[in-house]
Amino acid sequence: MNNKTRMITLVAMLSALTIAVLYITSIWPTGQLGFAAVSSLFVAAAIIEMGIAPGLYVYVVSSLIGALVLPNRSTLLLFILFFGYYPIIKRLSEKLRSRAAQWALKLVLFNVALSVIWFALRGLVFPDFEMHVIFPVLYIGGNAVFIVFDYGYSKLLLFYMSSIHQRIKK
Numbered sequence: 797m798n799n800k801t802r803m804i805t806l807v808a809m810l811s812a813l814t815i816a817v818l819y820i821t822s823i824w825p826t827g828q829l830g831f832a833a834v835s836s837l838f839v840a841a842a843i844i845e846m847g848i849a850p851g852l853y854v855y856v857v858s859s860l861i862g863a864l865v866l867p868n869r870s871t872l873l874l875f876i877l878f879f880g881y882y883p884i885i886k887r888l889s890e891k892l893r894s895r896a897a898q899w900a901l902k903l904v905l906f907n908v909a910l911s912v913i914w915f916a917l918r919g920l921v922f923p924d925f926e927m928h929v930i931f932p933v934l935y936i937g938g939n940a941v942f943i944v945f946d947y948g949y950s951k952l953l954l955f956y957m958s959s960i961h962q963r964i965k966k
Contacts (some may be wrong), residue, residue: 807853810821814858814875821871832874840883840953844961848884855880866959874915878909881966890962906942910935 817835821828835858843851859880862872882905889901928939 803850803853806842806879807847807850807857810842810854811857811861814838814854815861815865817821818858818866818868818871818875820863822868825868828868830872832871832879835875836879836883837952837956838855839880840843840886840949841956841960843883843887844953844957845964849895850885851884851887852881874913877916878906895916902946903939907935909940912918949953 813833817831817838821831838858839851839854842854858875859872862875866872875955885905886902889898892898892901914931
């Protein structure tokens with residue numbers, strides 16, 4: 797199989813798996829944040845197997861198809877606004893030599909995404925709360941959770957590379 801065919805096949809397969817995981821939240825809505833995070837692993841798999849471009853294709857294809865077929869838009873919105881492109885940003889940021897620069901880039905990205913999600917969805921999530929009370933808690937807690945998420949995500953990617961990636965025929 798030539799490289800172009802392999803890439804198209806990989807993007808299609810991983811996009812379908814992404815849509816399947818995102819669709820689960822319409823059946824089991826309590827795990828929206830978790831399923832949005834899990835769906836990003838397919839973008840990361842495309843990056844590991846073939847590079848940044850296929851990962852970007854999985855993100856775009858999954859976002860577009862998800863907008864057409866998924867009944868639960870809130871999980872799709874989480875995927876589009878953060879989790880879907882995070883593996884791409886993670887890969888690019890970890891090419892920087894300075895760990896401080898890596899973390900600065902990741903944290904800036906997270907806080908921008910959190911702000912967009914907050915201002916887009918706060919009326920639905922926190923309609924009766926005063927913004928000045930929730931805002932600092934959201935950002936302090938969100939950054940702490942993000943750091944733990946990034947660490948766990950790195951461990952999952954290492955597991956993928958040491959077990960699954962090694963078994964995939966090139």
